[in-house]
Amino acid sequence: MPRLPCLEFKFYDSTISIYMDSQAAVDVLPVKVKGHDGNYWNEFADSLATSAHHSDDAIFLPIADFTSSHNVRLVYDDVVYESNPRRLFKLYYQSTFMKDLLSLKRFQFTFCLRDRDDYVVDWELTWFSLNFSPVHDASFQAHHASRHYTFKFKLFLDDLPLLEKLKLTCPDLYIDLLTCRSCCDCKEDLLHLILCPK
Template identity: 60%
Template sequence: MLYMKDLLELSRFCFLSLLSDSSQYVIDWALTWHTLMFQPKHDDSYTQANASMHYALKFQLFLDDLPTLESLKRSRPDLYIDILTCRSCENQLEDFMHLFMCNKRRVRMQQILNSYMRHLTTKIKEAGDNAKRDFSTQINKLNSLSCWSFSSSNWSSYSLVRGCLPSAFLEVFMELDIPRLTVMNVIAAIHNNFIHKFRKRIWNPRSYDKGLWEQAMNITSKLKNSPRPKGLPKSSYLPYSSLPPPTHVISRDSGTDWLKNSMQYGLKWFDHISGFMGRLMVLLNNSFCRMECRF
């Protein structure tokens, strides 16, 4: 929490000023930080690698640091061309917002949010039953939050996905006399479940679609991890991603595929060499004709 104020001044958190109803969705930064740092208990099947991936994804969401295509275009413009669109819907540019607004994933994303709300509701009912208190008011308050549905202008749902959690989550439990730390642990565990579902049902399928396209474009892991070429102006450097996907059966010979696609789609370098060879043949033919005339 020490550097939270400095962190929130970064441009990646400018969405906070766009919350349409800040009185309803007031972010509790103590809860948010507790959730980010929360380490859930796992069984033996959950390896350290799984835990690390989960932890990394949680912070990537919070910091808007996922390697979306728009992000990759900025970091590797030599591989990902500007006009490249989402590999799932192939219709819109893929930025962070598009991850859950994409028409190929929107239903699944809404289902994940509904599950999030159901988990919270279940815990409120359990707390109310244990305290022998009426919990209908708390459930109505929770269900009325604007973060449970998506739209391009609903920044509260965007905030929830980022992991910026509202104080209302705490209030509905504490009104039932549940200790604050206990409530924070419950909410953090439910949010971790949301992160797990986001990875499994949104991020992994999206990455699979992108991976298929990269395979067709011969963008290998080695190529992605290689340094970006230096000293080449954009106008003369041909990104691998400008090659259209092959319509024929993909060969294992990546060099052959690249050449075939270049010939089929008439890329600049192939047009240039074709023109040069054509002019050369004309010159040679004229030379032979003159030689024949001399004899």
């Protein structure tokens, strides 16, 4: 099979290639734009889509036309991506944002590990833990979503104002003798918060 012409995009250590049948002059740059933020091209695309949707002259394409296979292949790190490209870019951005998060100083311990293969991130569990979804959290109402989402992030980043953390950050206010208010027996750290009998 002859090699198709391709467009390649470099992202950090990876390459995204889009293969085409013809030498069309196509410039593709994946840029994440927040909706309704005043970006001219985003507003322009929205107005075109809206006007086409509400136009009486709009031509409806048969399902076979837009679901048939096209001569375009999306390749990421030498692997042909056969699923939804939008999902690929979403996962790519999520992983780069997670990489930026893990590069913060508080997560530097991950770089001290001797064997990086032993440090495996369970991405499905991580996204499940950080993303609020009423399906996963049925006991919470919509107005509780923001507080619940904030709690999850503080728990993940170890930023909950627990007594042991407050003793470190404000030693002049919290003496070392203070213990958990519920059981009055143990130091109040994250593990005790989860395992406290009361």
